[in-house]
Amino acid sequence: MRSMFRLTWPWRVFLALEVLALLASTTAGLFSSRLGPILWAIGLVLTMPGQLITEPWLEHALWDTRLSLQTIGDLELAAALFGNVVLWVAGLWVFRIVKGHGAI
Numbered sequence: 001m002r003s004m005f006r007l008t009w010p011w012r013v014f015l016a017l018e019v020l021a022l023l024a025s026t027t028a029g030l031f032s033s034r035l036g037p038i039l040w041a042i043g044l045v046l047t048m049p050g051q052l053i054t055e056p057w058l059e060h061a062l063w064d065t066r067l068s069l070q071t072i073g074d075l076e077l078a079a080a081l082f083g084n085v086v087l088w089v090a091g092l093w094v095f096r097i098v099k100g101h102g103a104i
Contacts, residue, residue, distance in 0.1 A: 021046030050083025
């Protein structure tokens with residue numbers, strides 16, 4: 001029996017990058033060697049697109065709450081990953097439209 005859900009190669013690439021971003025962002029503080037800043041930079045670069053569209057309103061909404069900075073940081077990371085999904089879907093949609101018109 002074939003699965004109804006098929007993970008295409010663009011989504012495989014996206015998921016691999018998001019897992020790398022998540023692991024790098026969450027483990028960067030665990031290393032006091034040169035690996036820590038490298039992981040931090042990888043996490044920053046890979047989550048940057050989602051951060052640009054989610055963090056301004058999320059940080060403003062959560063700053064005066066009683067949540068800890070760690071919790072706010074975790075929520076910002078989750079929102080950045082969600083923002084990356086939104087941007088990825090939009091990018092694939094534009095690519096399919098352009099490809100459908102024979103431009104690619």
